[in-house]
Amino acid sequence: MSKHHVVVIGGGGTGGAIIHDLRLRGIEATLVERGELTSGTTGRHHGQLHCGARYAVKDRAIARECMEETYILKRIARESLEANYGLFVALNDEDEEHVPIFIQSCVESGIPTKEVPVKHALEMEPNLNPDIRRAIMVPDGTIDAWRLPLQFFASARHNGAGIHTFTPVTGFRSSGKAITGVQVYDLKTRREFTIAADLVINATGAWAGQVTKMADVEIPITPGPGTMVAVRKRLANMVISHLHPAGDGDIIVPQRGLSIIGTTQYRTDDPDDIAVPEEDISEMYRCADMLIPTFSSQKYHAAWIAARPLAGAASTADDARNLSRDFNVVDHGEIDGREGLVSVIGGKATVLRAMAEQTVDAACVKLGITECCTTAETALLPHRAYST
Amino acid sequence: MSNIQLAFTINRSHIDDSGAELSRRQQQYSLGVNDRMTVLDALEVIRRDQDTSLMYRHSCHHGSCGTCGMLINGERKLACLTQATKLETEMIELQPLRNMKVIGDLAVDPSPLFPDFPKGAAYIRRSEVNRDGRKPFELDHWERFEDCIECGLCVSSCPVTESFMGPAALAAHNREIINRRERRGELLGEVNVPRGAWPCTRALNCSRACPTGVYPAKHIAELRKKIEQDGLTPAAEPGEKRAQ
Missing domain, CATH: 3.30.9.10 (D-Amino Acid Oxidase, subunit A, domain 2)
Incomplete structure (x- = not known):
């Protein structure tokens, strides 16, 4: 069991898959979400489980990844498809x-x-x-866009993850330029508190830029x-x-x-x-x-x-349409000299597990942890297990 | 599209560390809405522009996740499917669902819904669309998610005050018996208990409240009939007989 503690910001599909992956690798993890789980982009997904055919002409690699993840989701999350x-x-x-x-x-x-x-x-x-x-x-x-992420959250919670909904991040704690934790405000109890972290993962999707701004760094x-x-x-x-x-x-x-x-x-x-x-x-x-x-x-x-x-950065709608649906893991320590913060940006619902795998791989490298990812082989708990 | 000004009177409350609800009060917000906007759209704008501390549950915005149930002018509805101007009131009153624990403002904890759901119940059933038509050779049948979205509107609307498994869990039992006949004996045993299929008084509030047409009261009636058909001794007198 690792002694490190990772804080994940963002309770969408990506955050859910990340915290599940962290717990399977024995890493202490806490997730904070400003509202209800999947209340940002994930839940509003039209629900297409993308085998990748839509992307194949433009980008074979993304298409292949979608196909592989479709096979995996059918194994680990059958009830949500x-x-x-x-x-x-x-x-x-x-x-x-x-x-x-x-x-x-x-x-x-x-x-x-x-x-x-x-x-x-x-x-x-x-x-x-x-x-x-x-x-x-x-x-x-078709994916049930609420239940699929909830299966990840349910599994993570039963594996000991802390999950705080209605708890927006209000700022970062730093030591020098290194981030050491997050400041949060619990709307339920109307109290502010700090969560110490060896690493913070920003998994806030379309809100990623707003979160990094609080750490004085920019992200495309x-x-x-x-x-x-x-x-x-x-x-x-x-x-x-x-x-x-x-x-x-x-x-x-x-x-x-x-x-x-x-x-x-x-x-x-x-x-x-x-x-x-x-x-x-x-x-x-x-x-x-x-x-x-x-x-x-x-x-x-x-x-x-x-x-x-x-x-990616786009100044017009046409530019935005040309942006890839691929995802990147950004290490702000390497790029901005802001150690202790990693962002995952881009991506799509179908590949949420793969996004988590690459993000947690990067986190493990930073923390010196050698545990491998096992999410592709681990069946998820039913979504109802989140509440029971 | 016209824009009209509406008042939203919203329950505000928060909880202490033990989860007990504190300081319930009403707060009023004013907002211009168009004919397309739902109560949920309005809440999103109020939270963004007027009060970032406002708590409500939401996810899919199209009546599929079941998180945004609340009392809208006293009626149990999904906020995402309720167009604000169609309510035809200048003031819209929003309260959290009854029969559930409030975690803040309009947000409730849905967990009491689930303990009585049948263990291992199927989440996917046969689709009724083109059921007997041609289908891909790899598939036995077209698939469809069960209709129940676990929103809790039925449980919140139920007038039964005694200990009761409630309409959502009972409907799930009957659905599972329909999906897997081999579980009939086991599941009828689970619902043929005093707090199972019997306390229902056939008020039918649940069937009226259900946003996805599950009609839980119909499933409760079917469970009682199946208990009778299988020659089991009813564990209690039906609620409506006791109520007379």
Whole structure:
């Protein structure tokens, strides 16, 4: 058992996977979150379990990682997944031209694909646009965006992790330039206190820049909000994607009795200052109807917006769209001379476990710990175990 | 889209180290809202611009996680699915769910919901969409998460005051019996106890409060019927008979 204590800031999916990983390696760990768990970006995820096909043409490495993590999540967190596959559909000449490179890129990324005849696709998904030209199945699925992270938190908590919700960080404690702890304010008891740390991991996603600012260092992070609209009917079993170079409103994710169309992309400086632009809703309906023509005639359920944590600096929405969905672990000791602080930036829900593995690997190097990661082989507790 | 000014009267309270609730009071906030905004959207803006100490639970913002249940003008609802202007009141009163322990302001501790859920219950069921249609050869059936999102609105709405497993756990028992027939005997044994399927008075508040159409009262009635069908001796008289 290591004598080190690590504080994780941020109770999203990444923070949950990190604190679980830390505890499996025998490292004392405490997590602080300013509100409820997954109340930032993670919970608002439309719920697509990405096998990577969407990213394959642009980035084989990210696609391969998504596929590998999909296999792992099916082993360790089966109850939080609807593993119904995904269907990419080509709608026009331009899409059809894109099919060979799409399939080739999936193959090169280790993603199994299966083209099915259009007739067969329509038998599987009768609500699909009958005019689709091609249909390719991939191993996508749906995540319960609340339960999957909660399984990590439940496992971490049962392994002895301290988890403090409604406890925002108000500042850092330092000795010289080295960070030695965090100052927090517990909203529940209205008391401020300090938590000493040998290392602080900033896993606050789109809020990472706000947190590092309290430590007087900067980090290249661009919050990239996107709108999602849900209607009150399940219109497909599979995730339905528009087979084209990625754009707005090209994925319908079915989830319980809902169908969700997403998404758009903007950039913002403040991830708390996000609101659904009214014009997004009609645009999302228009896009959804191209895939499933009855989408917009269903009963409206909800529209919401979530800030992606894009790694890198972008000054316009177009720049933000070109930022990679990859993630980086930043050692502020090495880069800013601010020892004791590591940030993880970027990434996506599907690869939360891999993000944690790399972050905790970096933490272990800094702390001189040689324990290896075992999260890929360790089944998670049920989400209800978090509360029992 | 029009913007109208609404008053939000919100319960404020906090807890001591033992978890006991202290100093409950009401605080009023004023906010301009448009027709699209939900009560949760409004809370997010109030917290950001007016009071960063405001506590409420939220995660998915589309009625899927079950965290944002609260009393909105006295009715149990998910804040994320309640459009503020549709309430048609100039003042919106927000209170934490009843029958649950408050951890601060509008946030409650959901843990009392879970101890009576059946152990090892399935979380995924067969999808009813295109059930008999064509499916991929690798799949036995299309999958779908169970409808219950464990929001606690049913438990919070239940008028039964005696010791009771409650509508969420009982509905989960019947769902598990439907999913896995082999557990029928074991699970009927768990609910055929005085605090199991019997205290229900069929007020049906739970079925009305449920935001995902689980209809817990229907499941409780089915459990009682199954107990009878299997020739078990009821562990207590039904609550509605005692209430007469």
